[in-house]
Amino acid sequence: MLFLVLGRGKTGSLVADVAHERGHGVRVVGEEENRNAAALTGPFLAGFDAVIDFTTPESVVSNMRACLANGAHMVVGTTGWYQHLDDMRSLAARRGAGFLYGTGFSIGVQATLRVAKELAKAAPHYRFTITETHHTDKKDAPSGTALSLRQALQAANPSLQVEIVSKREGDVAGLHVIEAVSENDRIELKLEAFSRRGFADGAVRAAEWIVGKTGVWEFSTIASEL
Ligand SMILES: NC(=O)C1=CN([C@@H]2O[C@H](COP(=O)(O)OP(=O)(O)OC[C@H]3O[C@@H](n4cnc5c(N)ncnc54)[C@H](O)[C@@H]3O)[C@@H](O)[C@H]2O)C=CC1
Numbered sequence: 433m434l435f436l437v438l439g440r441g442k443t444g445s446l447v448a449d450v451a452h453e454r455g456h457g458v459r460v461v462g463e464e465e466n467r468n469a470a471a472l473t474g475p476f477l478a479g480f481d482a483v484i485d486f487t488t489p490e491s492v493v494s495n496m497r498a499c500l501a502n503g504a505h506m507v508v509g510t511t512g513w514y515q516h517l518d519d520m521r522s523l524a525a526r527r528g529a530g531f532l533y534g535t536g537f538s539i540g541v542q543a544t545l546r547v548a549k550e551l552a553k554a555a556p557h558y559r560f561t562i563t564e565t566h567h568t569d570k571k572d573a574p575s576g577t578a579l580s581l582r583q584a585l586q587a588a589n590p591s592l593q594v595e596i597v598s599k600r601e602g603d604v605a606g607l608h609v610i611e612a613v614s615e616n617d618r619i620e621l622k623l624e625a626f627s628r629r630g631f632a633d634g635a636v637r638a639a640e641w642i643v644g645k646t647g648v649w650e651f652s653t654i655a656s657e658l
């Protein structure tokens with residue numbers, strides 16, 4: 433397959449490496465070539481099986497508009513743009529695109545989301561806090577994964593109030609800690625990414641999955657198929 437990767441940064445570069453390792457052709461387009469999605473014309477996009485976006489909360493919106501309007505198959509790993517989610521979902525549906533988005537593409541994040549739901553049910557009267565720590569260049573806060581974890585906790589137990597604390601330190605690839613506290617004890621569920629490799633692997637597998645499909649999916653709903 434031939435993939436177009438948007439973003440030559442920390443994660444986009446690794447996504448390109450993983451896609452090569454899995455036997456795919458890859459073209460990477462960076463910021464200089466693609467200001468305001470200038471590179472993403474219909475004829476250019478038609479040459480790729482799928483597009484994978486790891487850019488910024490600002491740039492990803494024009495990238496999605498261009499790709500989805502042209503009916504492309506697109507995987508969006510970039511976080512911090514979810515106020516536009518309804519618009520992007522309807523654009524994808526109107527144009528017959530394939531659109532898959534998500535906050536944490538690693539197996540670790542997906543497993544933690546499942547365990548979090550069980551914890552919310554098993555400790556319904558505890559006070560919940562999510563603390564997320566990431567590198568100092570991260571543009572969005574809270575992290576997309578922290579928002580997904582809160583959503584998972586509250587889906588399992590709608591009465592839970594969940595505080596999110598964001599920390600920015602060094603080059604941390606991703607640390608999420610869920611803490612549930614009662615008068616008697618404290619439970620901790622901790623997920624530490626050792627590198628960005630797990631996210632890149634999930635993104636490439638998601639791109640393989642979406643080729644030829646039309647529709648809109650959040651990553652967690654299809655992760656078990658990858
Ligand atoms: N869903 C997931 O599993 C993961 C999501 N992320 C998210 O991915 C995004 C990127 O993260 P990093 O790679 O750490 O950031 P980064 O800052 O290292 O890379 C972003 C790159 O996008 C480039 N860029 C900006 N506008 C562009 C445009 N219009 N076209 C092409 N490239 C453009 C920038 O020049 C930069 O090189 C963030 O939103 C982050 O939260 C990161 C890791 C995992």
Ligand SMILES: O=C(O)C1=N[C@H](C(=O)O)C[C@H](O)C1
Pocket residue numbers: 511535536566567570574575576577578605606607
């Ligand atoms: O910006 C990052 O680095 C990461 N962003 C994602 C998020 O916001 O959830 C996923 C991962 O934690 C790394």
